[in-house]
Amino acid sequence: METKHPTRFNHLKKWESTLAACIRCGYCFEHCPLFKYTGWESDAPRAKIITAFGLLSGELEPSEAAADKLFNCFYCKRCEAACSSGVTLTDIFTDARKDLVEMGYAGPGTTAVTDLTCAQCLLCVTACPHEARFHGENGIETDLVKCQSCGTCVSICPANAVNILHTFGTGKEDLTRASARFLDTHASAKAIVFACNWSYYPDLQASRLPESETHDKDYDIYVNMCAGRLEPETLMAPFLNHAWGVLVACCPEDDCQHKNGGKRSKQQVKRIQSILENLDIDPERIQVVEIPDGDKTLFQAEIDTFIDHLNALGPIK
Amino acid sequence: MKTIDESKLREIFGEENIKTDPSDLYAFGSDASVHHAMPWAVVRPDNTRQVQQLMVYANDALIPVIPRGGGSGMCGQTVPIRGGIVLDMKHMNRILEINLPDVYCRVEPGVVDDDLNLALKPHGMFYPPTPASSRIATIGGEIANNASGVRSVKYGATRDAVLGMKVVLPNGDLVTLGAHTRVEASGYQLHKLMVGSEGTLGIVVEATLNFVPIPEYRCMGIANFDHLAHAGAAVGSIMASGAIPSMLELVDSVAIKAVNKTMNLGLKEVAASLIFEADGMVKEAVDYEINKMKEICKKHQGSDITTSYDPRERARIFMGRKKLFPALSKYDDNLSSTSLADDMAVPYSRMADMAGKIHEVAKKNNIIMTAYGHCGSGCMHTKILMDTKQPEQWASARKAITEIYEFVRSVNGTTSAEHGIGLSKAASFKVEKADSLRLLQTIKQALDPNNILNPGKLMQAPDDWVTATGLRYAVNN
Ligand SMILES: Cc1cc2nc3c(=O)[nH]c(=O)nc-3n(C[C@H](O)[C@H](O)[C@H](O)COP(=O)(O)OP(=O)(O)OC[C@H]3O[C@@H](n4cnc5c(N)ncnc54)[C@H](O)[C@@H]3O)c2cc1C
Ligand code: SF4
Ligand code: SF4
Ligand code: SF4
Numbered sequence: 008m009e010t011k012h013p014t015r016f017n018h019l020k021k022w023e024s025t026l027a028a029c030i031r032c033g034y035c036f037e038h039c040p041l042f043k044y045t046g047w048e049s050d051a052p053r054a055k056i057i058t059a060f061g062l063l064s065g066e067l068e069p070s071e072a073a074a075d076k077l078f079n080c081f082y083c084k085r086c087e088a089a090c091s092s093g094v095t096l097t098d099i100f101t102d103a104r105k106d107l108v109e110m111g112y113a114g115p116g117t118t119a120v121t122d123l124t125c126a127q128c129l130l131c132v133t134a135c136p137h138e139a140r141f142h143g144e145n146g147i148e149t150d151l152v153k154c155q156s157c158g159t160c161v162s163i164c165p166a167n168a169v170n171i172l173h174t175f176g177t178g179k180e181d182l183t184r185a186s187a188r189f190l191d192t193h194a195s196a197k198a199i200v201f202a203c204n205w206s207y208y209p210d211l212q213a214s215r216l217p218e219s220e221t222h223d224k225d226y227d228i229y230v231n232m233c234a235g236r237l238e239p240e241t242l243m244a245p246f247l248n249h250a251w252g253v254l255v256a257c258c259p260e261d262d263c264q265h266k267n268g269g270k271r272s273k274q275q276v277k278r279i280q281s282i283l284e285n286l287d288i289d290p291e292r293i294q295v296v297e298i299p300d301g302d303k304t305l306f307q308a309e310i311d312t313f314i315d316h317l318n319a320l321g322p323i324k
Numbered sequence: 325m326k327t328i329d330e331s332k333l334r335e336i337f338g339e340e341n342i343k344t345d346p347s348d349l350y351a352f353g354s355d356a357s358v359h360h361a362m363p364w365a366v367v368r369p370d371n372t373r374q375v376q377q378l379m380v381y382a383n384d385a386l387i388p389v390i391p392r393g394g395g396s397g398m399c400g401q402t403v404p405i406r407g408g409i410v411l412d413m414k415h416m417n418r419i420l421e422i423n424l425p426d427v428y429c430r431v432e433p434g435v436v437d438d439d440l441n442l443a444l445k446p447h448g449m450f451y452p453p454t455p456a457s458s459r460i461a462t463i464g465g466e467i468a469n470n471a472s473g474v475r476s477v478k479y480g481a482t483r484d485a486v487l488g489m490k491v492v493l494p495n496g497d498l499v500t501l502g503a504h505t506r507v508e509a510s511g512y513q514l515h516k517l518m519v520g521s522e523g524t525l526g527i528v529v530e531a532t533l534n535f536v537p538i539p540e541y542r543c544m545g546i547a548n549f550d551h552l553a554h555a556g557a558a559v560g561s562i563m564a565s566g567a568i569p570s571m572l573e574l575v576d577s578v579a580i581k582a583v584n585k586t587m588n589l590g591l592k593e594v595a596a597s598l599i600f601e602a603d604g605m606v607k608e609a610v611d612y613e614i615n616k617m618k619e620i621c622k623k624h625q626g627s628d629i630t631t632s633y634d635p636r637e638r639a640r641i642f643m644g645r646k647k648l649f650p651a652l653s654k655y656d657d658n659l660s661s662t663s664l665a666d667d668m669a670v671p672y673s674r675m676a677d678m679a680g681k682i683h684e685v686a687k688k689n690n691i692i693m694t695a696y697g698h699c700g701s702g703c704m705h706t707k708i709l710m711d712t713k714q715p716e717q718w719a720s721a722r723k724a725i726t727e728i729y730e731f732v733r734s735v736n737g738t739t740s741a742e743h744g745i746g747l748s749k750a751a752s753f754k755v756e757k758a759d760s761l762r763l764l765q766t767i768k769q770a771l772d773p774n775n776i777l778n779p780g781k782l783m784q785a786p787d788d789w790v791t792a793t794g795l796r797y798a799v800n801n
Contacts, residue, residue, distance in 0.1 A: 027660040027712050027797050028653050031356045033396050033460040037436065046415055047368070048395060049343060054351035061350050064798045066360075073347035089459075092653030092661075214417040214439035 015110065016063045018102035026060040029053070029094045035086035040204060040230060041079060044176035050079070052086035052096050059103050069110060077103045078116025079173055081232050082155035083204045083264075088301075104152045117173050118154040119161060121147050125168035131160035136266035157265040158236035177204075177232045183244045189227040190248040197317050198226040198252045199245040200310060203234040203268070206258045206298040207306040225314055226254075234258070234295070235268030235275075242279050242293065251317040252292040253279075256306060259297045269297065289320055326387055328364050328409065336377045341368040341415070352392070352410045356457075357663050359400035359747055359793040363390065366410040372490070372498060372529045375411070379527070380496035382409060382776055389494075390778050391523040393434065393465030396457045398663040399746030401469065401522045405780040405793050411527065413464050419443050420530070428487055428504060429535060433464025433528045440533075449535045452479035455742065464528045469744040470520035477700030478570040478603075481742065483519040485534045491518055491526035494772040504532050517767075522744055523778040525771045539603035541610045542570070544638040545618060547626030548594040552576065555596035556676025558624035559699045562600070563672055567616040571601035572700025573645055576679050579694040582651040583644050591644050592628060596679070598699075599645055601638075648696060652707050659692065660797065664708040664748060665725045670737035671702060678704050681731045688727075689720040703741035712797035722790055726751070747792045750785030757783070 035052040036042050042051035058076040061067025077100050086096050119131075119140070125147050132140045132147065139153035140160055149160075160169045174181055186199045231237055234257030245253050255276055260269040273295050280290035296309045333342050343349065343366040354360045364387075369375045382389045388408025395402055404410060417434035424447055431440060437458035440451050455461055455471040465471070467489070472481035479485075488502025502508060502515030518526055549555040555574060562569060580591050591597075598621060602613035614631055621629055632638055652661040670678045679695035682704075686693035692709035708724065710717040729739060729752035739745065739752040754761060764783050768775070775784075786792040 023798070024657050024660075030649065030653055030661055030663070031354060031796070032457065032649070033356065033394055034457075036394070036460050037438075047343070047348075048412065048414065049348040049351040049366075054348075057351045057354060058347060060796070060798075061347075066794075067347060067350045070345075070347060072345045073350075076347060076351075091649045093650050214419060214435040214443075216443055217419050217421055220419075220422070220443065 016103065016106040018105040019059060019063050019099070022059070022099045022102060023063065025094055025099065026056060026063065028092055029056045030092050031057070032091045034091045035089050035096070038085035038089045040081060040083065040085070040177060040232070041175045049076070055080070055100060056094065056096065059099055062103065069107070069112070071112065074107045074112040074114070075116050077107060078112075078114035078118060078151065079175075080156070081117060081177075081204070083232070085204070101152060108151050114151045115149075115172060117156040117171055117175070118151050119149045119156070119158075119169050119171055121149070122168050122170065124166045126166045128165065130163055130165065131169060134159050134163045155265070157233045157268070159233070159265060162236045162238050177230060179238055179241050182229050182231060182241050185229055186227070186245050186250075187248045190245060190250055193222065193224055195223040195225050196227070197250065198254060198314060199250050200226055200228045200254045200256065201234065201237055201242070202228050202230050202256045202306070203258055204230050204232055205264050205300060206234070206256050207300075207302060226310060233265050233268040235263070235265060235271030237272060237275055239275060239279060242275060243282070246323070249322070251320065251322050252294075252313065254310065254313045255293070255295040256298045256309070257295055259299055262299065288323055291316065292320065292323070326364070326385070326407070328387060329381070329385070330365070332381055333365060333367055336374050336381070337367050337369065341370070342366070352395075352412070353403065354796050355395040355397045355400065355402045357398050357400040357403065357746065357748055358795055358797065359403040360796045361403050361405050361793040362407065363404040363410045364407050366412055368412045368415045370415055372492065375492045375527055375529055376496045376498060378409070378411065379492055379494055383495050383774055386774055386776060388776050388779050391464065391468070391527050393462030394436070394457070394460040396460045397465065397469060397746060398666050398743045399748045400793065401744055401746035401778070401781060403747060403793055405747065405785075408776075413527075414462060416529065422447060426504065427534060428532050430530060430532050431463050432530060433462060433467070435463050437461050437463065437466060444535055445538070448538055450538050451485065451533060451535050452476070453482045453485050463531055463533070467519050467528050467531060468521060468523045470742065472698070472701065472703070472742045474571045474573060474698055477572050477698060478568055479536060483516055486515060486519055486531060487534055488532040489515050489518060489528050490530040492529055493526050494774065494777045498529070502532065506534070520744070522746060522781055524768060524781055525777065527777075537605070539570075540605045541607050541633060542601060542603040542638065543610050543614045543631055543633045544571070544599065544601040544641050545614060545629060545631035546641045547598050547600070547618075547621035547629045548592055549596045549598070549624070549626055550594055551625070552595050552679050553676040554624045554626070555598055556672075556679070558598060558621050558626060559675050560672035561620045561624065562617050563700060565616060565620060567613050567620070568602070569600050569613070569617060569700050570603040571599065572698070573599040574675070574679070574696060574699040575599070575645055575648065576683075576695040578683070578692065579648055579651075579696050580644060582655050582694060583647050586651045586654040587647045589644060589647065597644065598626065599641060645696070652694065652709060655692070655709055658711050659709040660712045661707045661709055662712065662721070664721055665693070665706050665728050667703065667705050667741050667743035668729070668732045668737055668739060669702040669741035670704060670732060670735050674735040674737065675699050675702070675704065677735065678731070678737070682706050682728060685724045685727045689724040691717065691720050691724060693724070697741070701741065713800050715799055718790055718799065722788070745782050745785070747781065747785045748789040750782060751787045751789065754783055754787070
């Protein structure tokens, strides 16, 4: 394929040989929270690489939709860890974003947007772990190139003025809805596990198991994009739907992709524990555990111990 | 380009299961091959009824339909060379039944191979054809490509594991082929015809698959050889000895060098290494098999022979093979690892000659090629490392591939062991099957008279793969 017209993608250009080095194997698919949620291959990491190649080669005209492919990403780097060919996908996305922003594309994709209720308190500006919030012409804005969609600003904003519009199943409402559905449809259900995508995330979810294999499940796992971002409403919701307990998995404190996620999640859980205590409910019905990146064995062991603990306690009266 | 009645697609699939934006279509225009072509629309069925409805519409409107699983095919099988509608089967991904007493499972075609194995594991079972791409390959794609993998030397390819299936024909009819039993004597075994048909005869909407118990013991070994010919002879002797390897892999000197260069694994740089494995329920039986293989390697001047049951040690032994893809991709910043001449099969006795031929052809044509593969099944793989920007390199690749497949055919080998034909291997396939091409076309015509299901592939593909479609690489003018 010939390069059709001179590139306007000056930042992306340096990745030309890497884009060719991607063998398009698709090993990155099933690890991507976007693909897991929409099930569309065109949302998967490989498609983002193909889009970047198309834009750079001139085969694909820049458009809102094409730009969105590159603005939609949580920077979890699961794709990079799974890549058969050592492609550093998110670095490529970042450079593509720089070019797209210069061309006037404004996302937002998965980046944070500020609405009119912003009180300009600057809390988010200090809290953003990636220096992506700043005071600009239109008040508090997000740097589309730097934002890694961690959601810290969303959960910290006292005016509820920050949002991530495209949550791909990992937002507050998504988690609440999904956990309620599980608790509602499984008589055997006891616990909800909120797993941080960085600590341990269940892979291989692209296929659906037969009813016979799942009907007596006692817990279900929901992946979020940073344990520090789990809000009290999300953590309390399962209790209102008759869960026996809630387990939160976060990263070890010194290993948080978003700086203080682990610490913040512990604070949140502590807060819920004191609410439970006030309600005369065993506070240990909500717990937080640190799981290092990808430690599946520890993750499963912690879940098993937690379920044993709940079995000893029984349901909440 | 024909116009597609989008309202018809919306009526069948619902708005949320259709893609027509160029940015989506562009992504669905490629797979793991060198090819690229734009489809006109992508649809995502959730059930058989929708697949039938689509085929009735497409057959009537004469619009090509290209079934697609994970899109990991290496030869352009899913690249819509004549445009049309991509039928993305990934959403029909239910494991319908795991029937232990009858030792079969029923699955929809979009189930990912690794997911199926994850579901079988708690029952102590596994689905053995498993290609290296099992984390993305779907059962539908594996059936259509007759996929196989490292363990196929003992457990067989997809064709051996498929008991039966439900298939939607190009006119929308639904047929049940094969059976749920281990044996079925008579009739045309049409389910086996679907295996390897590369989505050109029918759309698999359900498959009944055999599974086997996970062995209690696995033991893996490695042997180094100073001459390719010795490694090749060892393969033939092992297979003729009555030993039953559960894996028998070859990696050549180029592969070893690539892994050392990019991964710093410090492997001994010999002409070839053989990795072998035996598995079973009884340790003594596994010992017997592994010792037999060890002896044979020794007899053929294999050196540095080690074996181990320990999972960590086995992982270490396999590391060189496992890291081969990333090693080739990272070999040199200016070279891309392309899926070309990716796969072939030759008789055991010609394995070493085949690897030697690959080296000779690569050198002559100024490209880098490595020989590796599931040699226990007679399967050989290679990749072409080349500067994809340079038109001359494509010309060299074209020449190299022609020479390689001429050799394959001259030693009674076959064009594809497991990756399929699609577009990039069609030229050799057509020569190899010259006297049955009419028959193949007659079968295609009988099932798909309007030629709408994945047209332009296999025997219908253009002879020159370089110009058959756009390439997925940017090539200088
Ligand atoms: C890194 C890498 C390693 C690989 N290793 C191996 C290996 O070890 N062994 C091996 O055999 N292959 C291997 N392959 C090739 C490929 O992954 C397999 O052949 C796999 O089976 C393709 O599955 P898929 O779901 O991706 O199919 P796709 O690529 O999506 O489709 C393949 C063919 O199947 C057809 N198809 C898909 N679904 C259906 C359906 N439901 N009904 C009818 N037709 C359908 C398509 O039209 C197409 O012709 C490898 C590929 C890569 C990229
Ligand atoms: S970084 Fe995470 S969200 Fe982004 S493409 Fe990779 S896997 Fe998907
Ligand atoms: S895993 Fe890596 S090489 Fe494979 S498609 Fe994804 S980015 Fe490309
Ligand atoms: S806090 Fe997180 S979501 Fe908010 S702007 Fe910073 S990086 Fe983006």
